[in-house]
Amino acid sequence: MLTLEQIESAILQLSPDEYKKLIEWFADLDYQRWDKQLEKDVADGKLEALAQEA
Numbered sequence: 662m663l664t665l666e667q668i669e670s671a672i673l674q675l676s677p678d679e680y681k682k683l684i685e686w687f688a689d690l691d692y693q694r695w696d697k698q699l700e701k702d703v704a705d706g707k708l709e710a711l712a713q714e715a
Contacts, residue, residue, distance in 0.1 A: 702708055
């Protein structure tokens with residue numbers, strides 16, 4: 662397993678094209694995780710107060 666320092670170093674060595682692909686991949690991953698968390702929060706009733714307020 663790579664350390665965070667190794668990952669950061671590798672990122673700094675990417676070409677602009679590779680860096681762009683990494684950013685797009687990371688954004689997609691972040692959106693997927695956000696969606697899963699939102700679904701979980703809805704299922705757990707954590708957003709019920711906001712729904713009632715609306």
